[in-house]
Amino acid sequence: xxxxxxxxxxxxxxxxxxxxxxxxxxxxxxxxxxxxxxxxxxxxxxxxxxxxxxxxxxxxxxxxxxxxxxxxxxxxxxxxxxxxxxxxxxxxxxxxxxxxxxxxxxxxxxxxxx
Amino acid sequence: xxxxxxxxxxxxxxxxxxxxxxxxxxxxxxxxxxxxxxxxxxxxxxxxxxxxxxxxxxxxxxxxxxxxxxxxxxxxxxxxxxxxxxxxxxxxxxxxxxxxxxxxxxxxxxxx
Numbered sequence: 082x083x084x085x086x087x088x089x090x091x092x093x094x095x096x097x098x099x100x101x102x103x104x105x106x107x108x109x110x111x112x113x114x115x116x117x118x119x120x121x122x123x124x125x126x127x128x129x130x131x132x133x134x135x136x137x138x139x140x141x142x143x144x145x146x147x148x149x150x151x152x153x154x155x156x157x158x159x160x161x162x163x164x165x166x167x168x169x170x171x172x173x174x175x176x177x178x179x180x181x182x183x184x185x186x187x188x189x190x191x192x193x194x195x
Numbered sequence: 196x197x198x199x200x201x202x203x204x205x206x207x208x209x210x211x212x213x214x215x216x217x218x219x220x221x222x223x224x225x226x227x228x229x230x231x232x233x234x235x236x237x238x239x240x241x242x243x244x245x246x247x248x249x250x251x252x253x254x255x256x257x258x259x260x261x262x263x264x265x266x267x268x269x270x271x272x273x274x275x276x277x278x279x280x281x282x283x284x285x286x287x288x289x290x291x292x293x294x295x296x297x298x299x300x301x302x303x304x305x306x307x
Contacts, residue, residue: 084238085238112292123298123299123300124239124283125297126295126296127294128294129292130292131292136292137294139294172239176292183241184241184295185241186239186240187238188237188238
């Protein structure tokens with residue numbers, strides 16, 4: 082069964098540095114998402130992406146964050162000038178369509194900011 | 196804004212006993228509700244969605260719009276059901292790619 086894949090599984094970065102988290106959505110899916118889960122807290126929506134542009138974004142997704150689909154397979158989340166509070170699990174998800182279609186999640190990337 | 200509440204952080208039941216994981220939501224529109232499960236060291240997986248009205252691994256969930264609830268039930272728990280369970284809501288705002296709103300999750304432990 083096809084899966085969403087995320088790399089790396091764990092990323093350790095110094096505060097203030099930029100980090101790029103990578104995702105390969107399921108190949109026939111058209112909608113892509115990023116979520117984060119700070120330790121001990123709920124999974125929170127960051128952003129959705131469709132047709133090469135941002136479709137929805139939450140209050141968390143400020144100017145520090147950006148997303149890109151640089152080629153036909155990858156979907157990336159860039160965090161500029163990382164802060165300690167950016168430490169979290171970041172999940173990528175994809176779905177075939179928007180309405181009535183479930184989102185399929187990757188294993189996540191654990192981001193640790195030192 | 197929408198909200199999903201899972202009041203139990205931890206639920207422990209014996210094998211063979213009935214299980215009910217509670218989920219309540221607040222949203223003014225007509226959302227779609229999901230249950231996701233995360234087994235130890237595995238990814239979030241879709242368990243079921245209210246719109247399909249199916250039973251997966253013996254679990255069912257009925258959307259009660261009057262009580263704004265979507266409780267997950269199983270009549271006879273099995274040890275392999277031990278996992279984190281998340282209730283999630285899709286608000287369907289019309290944009291087509293709405294983010295899910297998750298509850299905090301319930302850690303279900305099935306004791307032998």
